[in-house]
Amino acid sequence: MTAIASVTTSQPLPLLRVRDLTISAGGHAITTGTNLELARGETIAIVGESGSGKSLTAKAIARLLPPAVTAAGSISYDGQDLMALPEREMRQIRGRRLSMMLQDPFTMLNPLMKSGLHIAEMLRDRPEFRDRTAMNAEVARRLGEVGITDPDVAERMPFQLSGGMSQRVAMAAALARDPELLIADEPSTALDVTTQAEIIALLKRVQKKRGMSLILITHNLRLAFSTCDRIYVMYAGSLLEVGSARAVEDDPFHPYTLGLLLSEPPAEKRVARLIAIRGQVPRADEVAGRCTFADRCDWAKDKCRAGMPPLIEQAPGRFGACIRRNEIAAEMRDLRGAALETATVALSAPPSDKPLLRAANIVKEYSGRSGTVVRALKGVSIEIGPGESVGLVGESGSGKTTLGRTLVGLETPTSGAIEIAGIGASKFSAMSAVDRTATRRTIQMVFQDPYSTLNPRHSVRRSLTEALRTIGRFTKAERDARVAELLREVSLPESYAERRPSSLSGGERQRVSIARSLAVNPKILVCDEPVSALDVSVQAQILNLFKRLQQELGLSYLFITHDLAVVRQVADRIYVLYLGEIVEQGSAEEVIARPKHPYTQRLISSIPR
């Protein structure tokens, strides 16, 4: 257990004080000895990657842990010990004194209840709202607070609302009983970039106005720094660093925090290579009893693994759990500086006269309900040159995935022409077998979700040989050699060939799926959000892999993403797709530095800084 003197904030009596909170499930530790403190009106962020235990910590505070997950330790809320309260009294506290907001706006609202009713439900026991008109007026006022001025919204069902709108309604419901503390668990992650920024800004505004305390649970370090007073960095079940947002951002004390900062692709510049943290996030009980980060840390020594380093005050108000802090502080600072210096503008491939891929006036229509026609793409034209990396940026519903799928022949465009390496490829089913095979070998796709991109019943070797089969006959020796070579190209050990996808991490699966698309020696890779489902530290590894592969194999990329910072790191040119139309195009530097279309401007201003 971490022996920690006291994590005191400036205020004498904190609203929330968590001591030695240990969460476990079935005898396995999920978090170990978490200490948290939150003053009235303060905003803190718990930052961590998947599996860090951040969400369960939040749930433990509200005593809403799933069954079979237990918590020990003390949670004192305004002097009251929440852990000791009977469930009946705890119910009085939830909603009234502390409230929660969850990630997925689409499942958070009851699908059979009108959105206004979600708020009314929370106000039902207040005598002053007995009267129907008074209640309706109050619901309207509450919706107004979260920026919903259209009185119609209260009458709508959740499925009629957009994601951002649902999240607003959920926020109004969470705030309906005027809690002193709001815990927001990834409130913006499931939303589009521009909506994300709106929701976070709204959350901050409401918090300030009400003087409410806020705990923001997020994986996004940049978001945490821009919205919170203090930061708690959590990793594999333990806190590694605590401090004020400004101080942690300027000078991280723990190598993990530094690693996260360096892994995060900067939106304002393109770096030659992101400095990624190697390996992947371990399970908490795998690294219990030592520094949880030691296995991935470049500075780890034997003493880091000898015992769990305590979280101690290393500077006023700054807590860190690195016992080598003083020895390595200078090196860490140098690395940070070096990472910023390596930022050089990559050579933008000159637009070639003979593009490898040319798509002209692509229209894709779907028949919607009751005979309506949905136009997903409204005449989109793009070009990709040999060895060029092109970004396709847009939000959900912009048609960016449809365009990607159309280019690789998974969808047939309603009209328009596609030419790939000189072969007309508008309609795959109408092509000759020779042309179709040639085109399949030229263009391949990497998919978003690493968990379903590989056949769960096929070993890695099987997945790769299936791909090899499509380009010809090989002897077993040739096949094995090629599989080994492909694995090497994506930096996976050869022994991985016998593994099943279920035993691979998200990043490893994405590497295998990249290897699979490389098996046919393609010239163009269409990458549909290939890193958006990965942890930040792993995301940097994969982005570096894409960069290396491009240099080694001379690949062209079409990088489909909603994340401008990601596209900045890999793309030479950018197309911005909005509601099925290209609204802006140009070199990555130019578009990001001087966006012309209002939508692009909005997109860029949404990046948390």
Added chain:
Amino acid sequence: MSLHIESAKPEAGTPRARISLGIALAFIVIAIVVFCALFGASIAPDSPFTQRLEVGDAPPSGQFLAGTDLLGRDVFSRVIYGAWTALVGPLVVAVGAWVIATVLGLLSGYLGGMVDSATMRWVDFMLALPAPLIAIVVVGVVGGGYWTAVLVLIILFTAPDTRIVRSAVLEQRPRPYIDAARALGISKTRILFVHILPNVLPIVLAYVVLDFAFALVNLAGLSFLGLGVEPGTPDWGRMLFENRTILFTNPVALLLPAFMIILTAVSMNLIGDWLFERLTR
């Protein structure tokens, strides 16, 4: 139809190593039945056909462990021999329905369109029929006994199984790994049988085991009505019919085959549930 005698689920976090007592017993029962079906001739104490009219329906004794029936045949030996028809027919029904349903379900789920509509309307039609009644009518009119009944049951069981395979295929079809295979230019047949089939097989397999239990009960029912096996064949359903009149003189002659039908069907159901839990997790 599914029975849970105790929670077969392992505790969260621990590997699925443990088998509950119920499952273990179910496997033992099926093993014994299979053994009897294969080696009945060598383990039965007596021939199932030897008639001893002078003995008649005697209660269990040292010589006849389960007594004798009206014709003085050894009931115990007849139950052992009866394992054959209790096993073979249901097995053929289960495997037959499984193969046909898998092919139809794969095609209908993956190809969609006309193939899908045609198959599903056929399934709807089949499901609207009262299955046991159809079997009785067909076997009664066409004749042919046991094997006609098996054939009819294959056709009847194919319909619901096709629907199950189809829904499993529909679940796999939109997954990116199928898109990836399509983008690589892998042929439709290969996608169906090499990429999708292994992912739907476990679900189907669990249902096949349940089919076996249904078929066992159905075939025994038809035999009881005299529409199954030839008269005189040692068969559990047939024995129920033949020995119903001696319930009070030698109740074992009736209760033992009845007990075996129930025990085998329940065991198969348990194994089916267990397989489903295990394979679809």
